[in-house]
Amino acid sequence: MADYLADVKKYDSGASAEVVDKIVKHLGIALRNRDSSLVSATDPKELERVKTNWVGKKLGVSDGAKADAAIDKTAKAMASDNSKSRVTFYYLVAKELGKLGSL
Structure with a gap:
């Protein structure tokens, strides 16, 4: 769990351990x-x-357009990372869509 949280925090320093754990x-x-x-x-x-x-x-x-935009933005944000963690990717997409609170 700590590894996933550390990876998410590379992109969102205020990431919630509780939300990452749910993902x-x-x-x-x-x-x-x-x-x-x-x-x-x-x-x-x-x-x-x-x-x-x-x-x-x-x-x-x-x-669909909103979903595509969030996925595209996340892919661009993580472009320099050759190994894109699914947990981090999903977290960032959810954040972009304003859905972290609903997880």
């Missing part, structure tokens, strides 16, 4: 595998899964 619990088993614990921001299928499963289902955002 970690939501992702569960996906974090055990290195490949599924990372987000490939250059793979359109991967970004569509983030949009459908995280933004749509979990965060309840049905506005």
Whole structure:
């Protein structure tokens, strides 16, 4: 958990450990595998899964343009990070959409 929080804090120094913990619990088993614990921001299928499963289902955002904008902004913010942690990516997307409080 501390590693995930430290990674999120690279992008948001005021990140809440409670919110990060909720994302970690939501992702569960996906974090055990290195490949599924990372987000490939250059793979359109991967970004569509983030949009459908995280933004749509979990965060309840049905506005596709708003979802795409948040995902795009997050991908750009993390562009220099070759290993984009799924926890950090999801956190930043939720923050961009103003949904951290609803997790």
